[in-house]
Amino acid sequence: MKVGNITKGGLFVAITVVFLYIASVIPTNKLSLLTLASVIIPISVITTSISNSFIVYLAASITSLMVINKTIALSYVIFFGLYGFIKHYTEKINNLFLEITLKFIFFNLCFFILYTFYKTFFIKQIPLKIPFIFVTLAVQAIFLIFDYVLTLIISYFYNRLKNKGLF
Template sequence: MNSKNIAKGGLFTAAGFIFLYLSSFMPTNKLAFLILSSVIIPITLLTCNLKTAILVYSATSLLSLIIPNKVICIVYIFLFGIYGIVKYFAEKINNNVIEFIIKFTFFNISLGICYFIYSTLFMGLTNSKLPIYILLAGAEIGFGLYDFILTGFISYFLNKFNIFTKNK
């Protein structure tokens, strides 16, 4: 790993942590800051390399443990943070059906892990007035929209800032 990637990795880790920290104490826009923190990993992949992206994800995940809101930490570690790397490998396959299956399988497993950890740690706080199938359908639609927007952001980033990706 060269010094340029180390420096960028440190900046990306700091940015990811700042977004996570803001999502933990801001009364509104928690999801927006979580999504912004998840965008950091694809940017790292585009401007550095896979090794740096994994290190940024790992460092940001470890730093997220000091955030008071542990739900944000859990969701970042098991879903939003790692998704950029999963998306990278899924899209290397170049088969839309397999990509879709991999992405949504990852999402469902991650959602299950987050739900299990949340319901185990915060017993009794998982009650909802909506049936589970409606919640799951909404989550699936939301994830599809998130993936679509993330893909659009990555395309925009590549087109507008391609100077960053030329000199890895």
């Protein structure tokens, strides 16, 4: 590994953990901060490499599990941290239908795992005033918005970094 990649990786881990920590202590904007934390992996892929980015993900995941609220840390470990890799590989396919299908499969799997985990260990009875199917559909719509916003943020950083010659 190059020294520059190790340095950038350490910085990316620190930024991710800061976003996750802030998400765990403030009462609002958790999804926004988790989205910002999930942007770090694609930026790491752009500026370093996939292998370095995976080390960033592992280090941020381990650190967050040790020092941050478990619900936020698990959300990052199971979905928000990994999604950058899923997005990277699925968008290389260049088949929009297949890309979206694979992203939804990954998201639904993560949603099921997180829902089951939280219901089992944290909240024994999740009070729902509307049927679960409507919650699932709403969460999937939010996922589409999340994916689109993530694409916009990644494009913005990519263009900024490219124009400054930082990679």
